[in-house]
Amino acid sequence: MFSKTKYTLLALAAIFFGIGPGMGYLTEYLWFDMIGYLSVFLTVLSWKVLIFLASFLLIFIFIYLNIRLARTYTKNALGESKYKYTDTDGLIMPAAIILSLIFGLYLSNQWETILLYLNMAPTGMEDPIFFRDVSFYLFQLPLMELVKNISLSLTTLALILAGIIYLDKLEHILSPQYTIDSSEYVTNNSDLANLMDRVPAKVLMHISVLLGLIFAIIAFSFYLSRFEILFSQQGIVTGAGYTDVHVRLPLLTITSLVCVIAAAGIIVNTRLRNIRIPLLGISAVVIMILLTSFAPAAYQQIKVEPTELQLEEPYLLYNIEYTRAGFGLSDIDVRPFEYNPELTRSAVANNEDIISNIRIWDERALQNTYRQTQQIRTYYEFNDVDTDRYYVNGEYRQFMISVREMDITHLDPSARTWVNERLVYTHGFGAVMNSVSEKTDDGRPALVLRDIPPQGDFDLANPRIYYGELTRDYKIVNSGLEELDYPSAAGNVYARYEGEGGVQLDSIFKRLAYAIRFGDVNFILSQYMTEGSRVMYDQQINQRAHKIAPFLVYESDPYPVIYDGKIFWIIDAYTVSDKFPYSEKYRVGAGELNYIRNSVKVIIDAYDGTVDYYVMDDEPLINAYSRIFPDLFKTHEEMPDGLKQHIRYPKEYFRVQMDIYRNYHMTNVETFYNKEDAWQIPKEYYRGSTIPLEPYYIMTRLPEGEGVEYILMQPFTPRNRQNMISWIAARCDGPNYGELIHYELPKDRMIYGPNQIESRIDQDPHISELFTLWGQQGSSVIRGNLLVVPLDNSILYVEPVFISADEGEMPELRRVIVSSGETVYMGIDLVTSLQVLLRGEAVDYDGEPVYVSEDARELAERALEHYNNAQGHLRNGDWAGYGQEMEQVYTLLEQISQSVAES
Helix, strand or coil, rough: CHHHHHHHHHHHHHHCCHHHHHHHHHHHHHHHHHHHHHHHHHHHHHHHHHHHHHHHHHHHHHHHHHHHHHHHHHHHHHHHCCCCHHHHHHHHHHHHHHHHHHHHHHHHHHHHHHHHHCCCCCCEEEEECCCCEEEHHHHHHHHHHHHHHHHHHHHHHHHHHHHHHHHHHHCCCCCCCCCCCCCCCCCCCCCCCHHHHCHHHHHHHHHHHHHHHHHHHHHHHHHHHHHHHHHCCCCCCCCCCHHHHHHHHHHHHHHHHHHHHHHHHHHHHHHHHHHHHHHHHHHHHHHHHHHHHHHHHHHHHHHHHHHHHHHHHHHHHHHHHHHHHHCCCCCHHHHHHCCCCCCCCHHHHCCHHHHHCCCCCCCHHHHHHHHHHCCCCCCCCEEECCEEEHHHHHHHEEEEEEEEEHHHCCCHHHHCCCHHHHHHCCCEEEEEEEEEEEECCCEEEEEEEECCCCEEECCCCCCCCCEEEECCCCCCCCCCCCCEEECCCCCEEEEEECCCEECCCCHHHHHHHHHHCCCCCCCHCCCCCCCCCCCEHHHCCCHHHHHHHHCCEECCCEEEECCCCCCEEEEEEEEECCCCCCCCCECCEEECCCEEEEEEEEEECCCCCEEEECCCCCCCHHHHHHCCCCCCCHHHHHCCHHCCCCCCHHHHHHHHHHHHHHHHHHCHHHHHHHCCEEEECCEEEEEEEEEEECEEEEECCCCCCCEEEEEEEEEEEEECCCCCEEEEEEEHHHHHCCCEEEEECCCCCCCCCCHHHHHHHHHCCCHHHHHHHHHHCCEEECCCCEEEEEEEEEEEEEEEEEEECCCCCCCEEEEEEEECCCCCEEEEECCHHHHHHCCCCCCCCCCCEEECHHHHHHHHHHHHHHHHHHHHHHHCCCHHHHHHHHHHHHHHHHHHHHHHHHC
């Protein structure tokens, strides 16, 4: 750590070089030093400074030399006595300095491109056209394009600056009325060379060299364009197609050579002074550019399109192969799913461990229930609900979890003082968890972790959350005031922070630096500040991870894990590129990518804010970054075993892969060309809208698998059809982590897709009647996620049904719908629904099966509905209404008894 003397020097340097930027770098230094990644900060900063200084110096020398030459040649042409200083002379040099600064700053921000090139390694995979290692496209080509763009811009600017000087000083020499009588000029008798004859020889040489250099750079640009055809998105082939290889590529090569010849001709012409030479060169370049622009399209239409499939076949194969490689789909395992349309009792009995882990709680509905029942105070917030799995008493079980974060935006305006916002309300507290498959009698989640302080089946010794998804404003801990820990019946409980998070404010210089950084004089004036105080900032976990490693792309939805008595966050991070040859581009936000890997798992301690990066994949980009930042990454083996049990295949990565796989599961060229087996994501209903069925986590036993495992699943239907055609599993556990398995469903039989099951639910008269009844008088029916659950070789469809008041929304789980495809049933809970679904059987109090007819089931549903209505009247004190409803219950129970007796 810096001594106070060094802090003084840094503070003085900051004042000298600029207080704002200087203090910014000082506080960044302190932050990276505190979090343990000072080497990352210094590596980036030193390379940015080095690149800036080198590029500024070289660019300024280049521009200055051209200005100096222009001035020297004009003085020689006019003579020292005739040379006059104008306003142009005073502006040229400042303009050169400003341009050099701009280019220097721009290039310093390209440190990543430069360092990746310097640390690249072969990938072992070559492109099929130029036979270059793919590392050339990932690492070298971006740097070459950067050099090309900078060189072209600089040379053009130098030409403009020199041209301004020449036009300003030599305007009268270039006029037709000027008489040529100087030995500095070389003349000829050609009318076309009249203007050129008036230009001094050295001036002409200077302009010609710059023009020649521009054409040489243009030649280099066309040379690089040859490689760009491997990223072409034109036609049916992503990448170079038949026309690209046989027409566009030769034309680009020829155009590059023509530009080189034109450049040489322009430079040589400084001696010949024949204007036909540059005009001829420029004309040839223009003709080749036009030919390159229009000839391929004409050739494609006349030659290729009539026999497109035959000619494009090898290039379509490249497109399929490299797209699958770019998106991590090369090793996907394709297996048949021997579908059995009959869901048997034995299938259910043999998979009780799966049934007990089927998620009947919809994350969206559950979040509102958490907020109503567990938020406790207005300054707490549940940002979202995640699913995860834990071993509890030796059983592998799936749970839903959400953490209670601090959100001061909901505080009463009068309470939002600086002291409260920065010193008192500093952290969230605890988490809420429930089993995915259980509910209470009144339709609420069966909580296994709840309340403040946390109570339940999980040990959460330190439930405090200083780093999370919601915290974005800086906090100061260990001040002269105690922090609000949690509310209790006896009054608020307060505590002091005992961790190592945040930068310690143990000197006046640090406090001054942060006062300037945050524009807050209270760092200096507040009497609550002590030498033990620590300022926490960049607490939002995605922002925190991105600040350390901005070259990675991060999953937008981190998830919490309870481990070692504390809460940790896990964020999936990706390496991406748009320079993978022959791979289809995928649009993400405003950008595109054609290569992506889930290379890193980021783990953040919610209490201390420590951040660890664990490498999960041996791939070229992360290997290069590991060379650049040797102290940043850890191996997967270094991750604690208790956290390894919670890593999972990330949803956003899987969603991108599945969007690509919809078409690229077809490896037969003719099938791919015709898109005859294209897939689509199924649909489901949610609150009156039809939305895509997103991938979801389930616990299941895969066909040919050894035991229950946690997977991420995505069903598919054929394009423009609704029957299910396949489902994909991404394995999340242990040694099988990351494996993708594609289960093909039989194509010769009808297998219901999710949207068809939704339609069957809508068409069931008993279910529709209840939905209509429940949706009246200020209530809404919410249908949760429809899950497709493989059981042995059968498929079970499960959908929860919630009822929620339109005001003060707190959804209650009232029913669970199950289906085997042919039959749909809605029952009070999952177990009951399954028992009735299986051959119409229910169970008595002794667990023995009892047959229940369709009429009896309908009467039972009606009786239950009247009973619920009666309870509502009872709560409202409406005894008359209560009595009427209970009479209906009694009547229906008699009818049920008679129906069962007759059966």
